[in-house]
Amino acid sequence: MDYQISIGKLKRNLPLVKIGENTQIASFVLLGDTELTIEAARQLKDQLTLDFDFVVTLESKGIPLAHELTRKTNRDHYVVIRKSIKSYMTEPVVTTVESITTSEPQQLVLDGMDAATLSGKRVVLLDDVISTGGSLKAAEELLARVSCQVVAKVAILAEGAAAHRNDIIYLSSLPLFDARGQIKD
Ligand SMILES: Nc1ncnc2[nH]cnc12
DSSP, X not given: OEEEEEETTEEEEEEEEEXXXXXXXXXXXXXXXXXXXXXXXXXXXXXXXXXXXXXXXXXXXXHHHHHHHHHHTTOSOEEEEBSSOOTTOSSOEEXXXXXXXXXXXXXXXXXXHHHHHHTTOEEEEEEEXXXXXXXXXXXXXXXXXXXXXXXXXXXXXEEGGGGGOSSOEEEEEEOEEOTTSOBOO
């Protein structure tokens, strides 16, 4: 079973995927979808009225979108919060988080070099989907630890209860589904 979303003139059919006993999500995979990435960045740019220094995204599905939004807003650099510590990082700053799509707690990691870049700066925190908001909240805390101010929280899709939030900018909402494919409240 599929659920169709529209972003501007573009439509995508998202397959329902079981993630829990009585929960299915409509699987949204932005990676590889250049057309949708460009259109979403165009629409998000129009909604970003506050001044900011950098786009920050979380590995990995937000990366092409961060690239495109950075280009479109005439910035020359963006920062990726990674999901693991890499040997090439200097003094990584680390936190942990549970996400709707992963069973184990995940690490969120900011390379020390990126932490220095972001210190005292204003950023747009960008993701492909905001769902429980757990990753977003953990990323905000991580950024606050390095004295970086999040001035906007932005996604293509707000899933489930996230669609009722008034502290995020998003382009379309996405329901959660029960085991039979019915939309959950
Ligand atoms: N519906 C969804 N599709 C892909 N990734 C997600 N992460 C959270 N919700 C998601």
